[in-house]
Amino acid sequence: MSGGGCSIVWFRRDLRVEDNPALAAGVRAGSVVAVFIWAPEEEGPYYPGRVSRWWLKQSLSHLDSSLRSLGTALVAKRSTDSVSSLLELVKATGATQLFFNHLYDPLSLIRDHRAKEVLTAQGVTVRSFNADLLYEPWEVSDEQGRPFTTFADFWERCLSMPFDPEAPLLPPKRIISGDISRCPSDTLVFEDESEKGSNALLARAWSPGWSNADKALTTFINGPLIEYSENRRKADSATTSFLSPHLHFGEVSVRKLFHLVRIKQVLWANEGNKAGEESVNLFLKSIGLREYSRYMSFNHPYSLERPLLGHLKFFPWVVDENYFKAWRQGRTGYPLVDAGMRELWATGWLHDRIRVVVSSFFVKVLQLPWRWGMKYFWDTLLDADLESDALGWQYISGTLPDGREFDRIDNPQFEGYKFDPNGEYVRRWLPELARLPTEWIHHPWNAPESVLQAAGIELGSNYPLPIVGIDAAKAHLQEALSIMWQHEAASRAAIENGTEEGLGDSSEFAPIAFPQDVQMEEEIAPAPSPEPARNHNHLPGSTRRYEDQMVPSITSLVRAEDEETSSDVRNSVGDSRGEVPATNMNVNMDHDPPRTDVMEANNPGAFQAVRTNANNPRPHNNFTMGIHSAAEDSTAESSSTTSRRERDGGVVPVWSPSASAYSDQFVGDENGIGASSSYLPRHPQSHQIVNWRRLSQTG
DNA sequence: GTTAGTTTCTT
DNA sequence: AGAAACTAA
Numbered sequence: 001m002s003g004g005g006c007s008i009v010w011f012r013r014d015l016r017v018e019d020n021p022a023l024a025a026g027v028r029a030g031s032v033v034a035v036f037i038w039a040p041e042e043e044g045p046y047y048p049g050r051v052s053r054w055w056l057k058q059s060l061s062h063l064d065s066s067l068r069s070l071g072t073a074l075v076a077k078r079s080t081d082s083v084s085s086l087l088e089l090v091k092a093t094g095a096t097q098l099f100f101n102h103l104y105d106p107l108s109l110i111r112d113h114r115a116k117e118v119l120t121a122q123g124v125t126v127r128s129f130n131a132d133l134l135y136e137p138w139e140v141s142d143e144q145g146r147p148f149t150t151f152a153d154f155w156e157r158c159l160s161m162p163f164d165p166e167a168p169l170l171p172p173k174r175i176i177s178g179d180i181s182r183c184p185s186d187t188l189v190f191e192d193e194s195e196k197g198s199n200a201l202l203a204r205a206w207s208p209g210w211s212n213a214d215k216a217l218t219t220f221i222n223g224p225l226i227e228y229s230e231n232r233r234k235a236d237s238a239t240t241s242f243l244s245p246h247l248h249f250g251e252v253s254v255r256k257l258f259h260l261v262r263i264k265q266v267l268w269a270n271e272g273n274k275a276g277e278e279s280v281n282l283f284l285k286s287i288g289l290r291e292y293s294r295y296m297s298f299n300h301p302y303s304l305e306r307p308l309l310g311h312l313k314f315f316p317w318v319v320d321e322n323y324f325k326a327w328r329q330g331r332t333g334y335p336l337v338d339a340g341m342r343e344l345w346a347t348g349w350l351h352d353r354i355r356v357v358v359s360s361f362f363v364k365v366l367q368l369p370w371r372w373g374m375k376y377f378w379d380t381l382l383d384a385d386l387e388s389d390a391l392g393w394q395y396i397s398g399t400l401p402d403g404r405e406f407d408r409i410d411n412p413q414f415e416g417y418k419f420d421p422n423g424e425y426v427r428r429w430l431p432e433l434a435r436l437p438t439e440w441i442h443h444p445w446n447a448p449e450s451v452l453q454a455a456g457i458e459l460g461s462n463y464p465l466p467i468v469g470i471d472a473a474k475a476h477l478q479e480a481l482s483i484m485w486q487h488e489a490a491s492r493a494a495i496e497n498g499t500e501e502g503l504g505d506s507s508e509f510a511p512i513a514f515p516q517d518v519q520m521e522e523e524i525a526p527a528p529s530p531e532p533a534r535n536h537n538h539l540p541g542s543t544r545r546y547e548d549q550m551v552p553s554i555t556s557l558v559r560a561e562d563e564e565t566s567s568d569v570r571n572s573v574g575d576s577r578g579e580v581p582a583t584n585m586n587v588n589m590d591h592d593p594p595r596t597d598v599m600e601a602n603n604p605g606a607f608q609a610v611r612t613n614a615n616n617p618r619p620h621n622n623f624t625m626g627i628h629s630a631a632e633d634s635t636a637e638s639s640s641t642t643s644r645r646e647r648d649g650g651v652v653p654v655w656s657p658s659a660s661a662y663s664d665q666f667v668g669d670e671n672g673i674g675a676s677s678s679y680l681p682r683h684p685q686s687h688q689i690v691n692w693r694r695l696s697q698t699g
Numbered sequence: 700g701t702t703a704g705t706t707t708c709t710t
Numbered sequence: 711a712g713a714a715a716c717t718a719a
Contacts, residue, residue, distance in 0.1 A: 150710090152709095152710085155710095288710090293710095391710070394710090396710090400710070402709090403709095403710065405711065408711070
């Protein structure tokens with residue numbers, strides 16, 4: 001807490017003034033320069049989607065006005081290299097300290113570590129804090145001090161930690177502004193002209209910004225929370241918390257949320273309110289999953305990229321861009337799946353249950369590479385969150401030790417009657433099926449011709465027949481699994497013979513690149529709303545594209561496509577056409593918002609379903625990551641199980657891009673993780689094979 | 700109470 | 711698919 005110069009408080013995904021430890025530290029230390037650096041190129045392939053950028057824009061302006069009312073302002077910088085920008089800011093302001101809150105995705109860990117190194121070398125005191133989690137990932141481990149590998153154990157431990165999560169901090173009363181006269185803000189561009197119309201609709205349903213988040217939190221806790229458990233199974237119930245986008249950008253503090261929910265928990269427990277208690281536990285569990293997603297990302301940085309269970313890398317995914325397209329456009333022939341995909345397309349929002357349905361269908365029935373689906377979610381979801389989505393897709397894909405069985409296929413027809421028993425959800429999003437009786441709504445292909453005729457449906461033209469039958473999918477999956485095990489056995493044999501080093505790195509089994517000719521972010525014209533627009537046929541100001549989307553029929557969808565191909569350049573996700581590097585450290589120096597001439601000739605080759613382990617070999621990582629103990633941090637504690645924690649200057653185990661391998665410290669030994677896993681009894685073959693040390697490097 | 704059959708849930 | 715939690719006699 002040296003006196004003298006001012007502090008830079010670097011905002012990222014902690015866009016709030018309440019319970020913001022970095023900001024609090026800055027305020028305590030004296031004068032503050034609050035900064036946000038927009039450097040999307042640093043995110044590699046994960047340039048935020050349109051709705052996500054819209055949210056960010058609103059949230060930042062909200063934060064800026066809050067800071068202004070407290071005595072300073074938010075300095076906004078456009079950059080392709082956050083660390084350089086920080087250095088410039090240090091020079092321009094004479095700051096002697098830098099404070100920020102932790103992030104846990106691999107890119108941030110590396111960048112933030114570099115920021116610490118570079119700025120410390122310049123004589124700047126750098127301190128970082130936990131603002132995003134109840135407990136830091138390195139605080140939660142089993143009796144042997146190793147990270148958990150199953151959620152249930154992890155969460156049980158979190159709920160019985162010897163010390164409570166930090167109590168939330170109040171917002172500062174006043175902020176003394178550092179001298180920002182020499183660092184003018186850049187104008188940040190978060191949307192282009194073509195996106196403005198669609199974005200205008202978002203504001204009807206959502207209010208970004210930390211104080212709105214706080215209101216949403218209070219509303220939820222005092223209202224729908226008690227029925228959370230009751231209502232969770234309905235596809236379009238308006239009783240989810242709707243906090244996820246707020247949480248993604250750190251507008252609301254999980255710790256505050258946790259404390260408030262805990263108060264209700266105690267209250268309802270005393271009242272013997274069974275439903276309330278169950279609801280609380282369920283809701284907390286979803287908070288736990290969010291925690292766990294960061295935990296996994298931190299402990300297994302490659303899990304955004306590659307299956308956590310090593311043998312899954314041998315699965316022969318179906319690389320079929322037509323399947324992918326049909327899924328995105330809601331034309332799979334399975335009403336519940338299609339309704340979900342149309343809702344996502346139109347609104348950027350999807351109930352959790354439906355996310356499971358559509359992603360499970362994607363992986364198990366279509367057998368498309370899960371990362372494609374994950375990328376599409378990233379591009380389209382309003383609450384897109386890399387760590388959470390990676391965890392979700394890995395769970396669905398059966399690539400987690402405690403995920404779903406890989407060979408399990410859910411039948412969308414049955415799920416339809418489970419989550420949407422009266423077909424209301426399907427009818428809302430698939431107007432072409434609106435007149436179909438409930439009896440057939442989730443399996444129109446079985447309906448008698450007369451019924452279809454009466455409903456105005458002609459399967460195959462009006463609404464598609466299932467693009468893949470469930471039985472065919474099951475057979476296909478079995479076949480694929482046996483191929484997978486063969487490859488796996490061959491690989492294991494090669495390793496045991498010592499003839500093979502790094503098979504997992506060989507391009508043959510590298511992750512499958514994204515389709516080259518696919519526009520990852522479709523033309524989405526959203527009207528996201530807890531209650532999806534009822535009057536969607538005549539929304540004022542809606543573009544024609546919007547109507548095409550909202551009154552979907554095969555013809556209008558096809559027409560919309562044709563237009564796409566022929567019309568002008570539209571915005572697309574910057575790097576979406578490229579491959580997804582495991583971690584892209586090559587900064588794109590283009591300062592303009594990524595803009596891509598989207599349309600290329602359709603690739604005829606794409607029209608064949610190809611079983612492949614990997615087409616398009618991709619470049620290898622040119623570096624590896626390692627985690628060391630936090631030796632360089634003066635505040636480091638060697639044992640994370642001790643109950644004392646530093647509120648200030650939290651300790652982050654050091655990330656080093658140059659370390660040659662994953663540190664043993666964070667990887668179970670050969671048998672360690674597997675032995676306790678519930679996965680093994682179900683998949684005894686994998687008992688010997690899963691080499692967890694390798695897994696962390698390659699799998 | 701007991702037991703066999705049924706539904707629900709799984710991160 | 712399998713366990714756990716429910717129901718119906």
